[in-house]
Amino acid sequence: MNTELIGIIVTFLITVLLAFPLGKYIAKVFKGEKTFTDFLNPLERFIFRFCGIDPNKEMNWKQHMIALLSINMVWFVYAFFVLIFQGSLFLNPDGNPSMTPDLAFNTDISFLVNCNLQHYSGETGITYLSQLIVITFLQFVTAATGIAAVVVLFRAFAGKTTDKLGNFFVFFTKTLTRILIPICIVIAGLLAFNGTPASFEGKDSIVTLQGDSVQVSRGPAAGMIAIKHLGTNGGGWFGANSTHPLENPNYFTNMVEVIAQVLIPIALIFAFGFFIKRRKLAYIIFGVMTVGMLTFLIPNLVSETSGNPAFTHMGIADNAAMEGKEVRLGVTASAYWQVVTTIISTGSVNSMHDSSMPMSGAMQLLGMMTNCFYGGVGVGILNYFVFLIIAVFISGLMVGRTPEFMGRKIEAREMKIASMIALLHPFIILVGTAISSYVLVHHPEASWAVKPSSWLNNPGNHGFSEMLYEYTSSAANNGSGFEGLGDNNVFWNISTGFVLILGRFLPIIGPVAIAGLLAAKKYTPEAAGTLKTDTVTFGIMTYAVIIIIAALAFFPALTLGPIAEFFNLR
Amino acid sequence: MKKYILPSLKLTLVMIILCSAIYPLLIAGISKMAPGKGNGEKLQVNGKVVGYANVGQKFTEDKYFWGRPSAVDYNAAGSGGSNKGPSNPDYLKIVAERIDSFLVHNPSVKRSEIPAEMVTASGSGLDPNISPKSAKIQIKRIAVARNVSEEKITELVEKNTEKPLAGLLGPEKINVLKLNIALDNLK
Incomplete structure (x- = not known):
């Protein structure tokens, strides 16, 4: 076996080995049990007292969602004003300009919803101040928002009938103080010791060995790159994201970054099992998600490592798909990252997705279209929960029993919410792509910053994939891109902005609402006739539901994009 | 609220x-x-900074090892890839031109010896590395340009080859800037 393949297998095994104890720890933190981080208690008590939060006051699911939306609104307004005035504020050693209102709108929303679609370039479009107090800040707090929301769901299924589901601000604060900040300090330290810049020095000018004058962008990047991965955010410090040799200096940092991004999503599955004392259910969910990952990973690996067929005719030594990839990371580790970053909602890249092979592009798209195999921090389980409810309902119909989950009946109201959330995702992606295709064909000369006729960096089917990818990435709150797309103009900034909002808050509110409604229902203990949800059979059922609903809805669009390109490239 | x-x-x-x-x-x-x-870690020659250890540089002279093509011309004020799709006809034409131009500068190299990485642009445009294979096919050109024996340069390439992490994870690689500094120090 070659060293590149061993590299990704070891990477995945380390991830699971770290995620298990972390899951146990997360469950303890939110149950309020004793942990080794209890020395932070006085700090948290001080924060609650200063902010006027009563940590013992419990909220129902609606109050949770109002709290979540209120604090998100505060961040939205705050971040917008910083971005449009950043050019005239301090900590701007490179003299970068303020953002235009439409770009600020897009950037603000994109980071607010944990997506990190970047229509600016890190070196020239943003100041150190914004990187720290807007970008890094939002990367921390939006990850904490997702985790706090999923803890509400944990609470809903932890006990008997109740509508008291803990305090949102407490979940939020503890996520930051007990989980995100401590782990980030470790990751950022590892990055800094491997060569990632962390000081506040501005651009450096040097004369190279051959005598060219060039500049080198730097800045306090290590801390931001740590939370960018741990919080499944994905927005890079530099324009080239984690392909950049300062953002991802070697194979070791590559392993650290790819482990960091999938660590909490997996840990939360185990945490769910420990929290509600149903470990078997957690293992089944982990199994389904892992099979889901392999469904996309294996074709992606095969397609990337088989190389570009168009090179074969050129008669060179190999046809390795090295366009947009880095030598120190190699094709295999890039393919692994491509899948991991799209099935969870990170969207950081260590290779340029636009230049990957057609079938790899299809797998990246499918990863975001299903968006629940591990998934983003917190929201991954929420998305999976929607499909789980649908699977319970369909299985119930198939065997002729009342559908039940955890001893609570699933009725019309819950099913309506679940169906709407499941259908929302294909709806916003496909409508968005349809509108952009229409504009491209019928108004190619519209006078925006980038004319529609110059949007696409590649002709034909691949060009269509660029637009499909942009909306899929926005709706899945992923943030990666087929970056050839000329997306910094009013049309893309505004339209993806709205897709981003819809793709974030409804898929959080929906599942939390279902969980809240179920929690308040009468609990009927399991009997012989109960449909068991922690069996392999039910796991397969859930997998089938996800593939049928999430993947097949997109089949026609995929046919026009990557699949057609695949058949043309022979 | x-x-x-x-x-x-x-x-x-x-x-x-x-x-x-x-x-x-x-x-x-x-x-x-x-x-x-x-x-950022800097490299110096005779007390003068000549670059960052992790950031690739442009090398076009025959006496130096070349790195990979770059979409940003190795100016690390920015970064980025070409974002060209694998089936784009204009892109495939550029690759074909790069192959021809490589052959012109390295007349002893056969077409079938050129690794794809030497004719494709990296993701960051700042890739500091090449694989040992890509270094080996450049040895002859450098030996001629510098009037040094091929054995000496081969030795240098081997000394500068970095093994996979812990001997078994990831690819082998060579830092082009470090190798070229070593070349300049060769007496």
Whole structure:
């Protein structure tokens, strides 16, 4: 076996080995049990007292969602004003300009919803101040928002009938103080010791060995790159994201970054099992998600490592798909990252997705279209929960029993919410792509910053994939891109902005609402006739539901994009 | 909603201090102990900075090892890839031109010896590395340009080849800048 393949297998095994104890720890933190981080208690008590939060006051699911939306609104307004005035504020050693209102709108929303679609370039479009107090800040707090929301769901299924589901601000604060900040300090330290810049020095000018004058962008990047991965955010410090040799200096940092991004999503599955004392259910969910990952990973690996067929005719030594990839990371580790970053909602890249092979592009798209195999921090389980409810309902119909989950009946109201959330995702992606295709064909000369006729960096089917990818990435709150797309103009900034909002808050509110409604229902203990949800059979059922609903809805669009390109490239 | 706004505002303020001030300053402090002191690791020749260890440079002269093509011309003020799709006809034409131009500068190299990485642009445009295979096919050109024996340069290439992590994870690679500095030091 070659060293590149061993590299990704070891990477995945380390991830699971770290995620298990972390899951146990997360469950303890939110149950309020004793942990080794209890020395932070006085700090948290001080924060609650200063902010006027009563940590013992419990909220129902609606109050949770109002709290979540209120604090998100505060961040939205705050971040917008910083971005449009950043050019005239301090900590701007490179003299970068303020953002235009439409770009600020897009950037603000994109980071607010944990997506990190970047229509600016890190070196020239943003100041150190914004990187720290807007970008890094939002990367921390939006990850904490997702985790706090999923803890509400944990609470809903932890006990008997109740509508008291803990305090949102407490979940939020503890996520930051007990989980995100401590782990980030470790990751950022590892990055800094491997060569990632962390000081506040501005651009450096040097004369190279051959005598060219060039500049080198730097800045306090290590801390931001740590939370960018741990919080499944994905927005890079530099324009080239984690392909950049300062953002991802070697194979070791590559392993650290790819482990960091999938660590909490997996840990939360185990945490769910420990929290509600149903470990078997957690293992089944982990199994389904892992099979889901392999469904996309294996074709992606095969397609990337088989190389570009168009090179074969050129008669060179190999046809390795090295366009947009880095030598120190190699094709295999890039393919692994491509899948991991799209099935969870990170969207950081260590290779340029636009230049990957057609079938790899299809797998990246499918990863975001299903968006629940591990998934983003917190929201991954929420998305999976929607499909789980649908699977319970369909299985119930198939065997002729009342559908039940955890001893609570699933009725019309819950099913309506679940169906709407499941259908929302294909709806916003496909409508968005349809509108952009229409504009491209019928108004190619519209006078925006980038004319529609110059949007696409590649002709034909691949060009269509660029637009499909942009909306899929926005709706899945992923943030990666087929970056050839000329997306910094009013049309893309505004339209993806709205897709981003819809793709974030409804898929959080929906599942939390279902969980809240179920929690308040009468609990009927399991009997012989109960449909068991922690069996392999039910796991397969859930997998089938996800593939049928999430993947097949997109089949026609995929046919026009990557699949057609695949058949043309022979 | 009103009773949630005030705690939200205050909590936002607390978290800005925690995540955007204390945390980055702490990391900047830790990095002072790292090589390069958190400013990026620099390489020097005779006391003069000639580049960053991790950031690739443009080499076009025959006497130096060349790195990979770059979409940003190796100016690290920015970064990025070509974002060309694998089936794009214009892109395939550029690759074909790169092959021809490589053959012109390296007349002893056969077409079938050129690795794809030498004719494709990296993701960052700043790739500091090439594989040993790509170094080997350049040895003859450099030996001629510098009037040094091929054996000496081969030895240098082998000395500069970095093994996979812990001997078994990831690819082999060579840092082009470090190799070229070693070439210049060759007496």
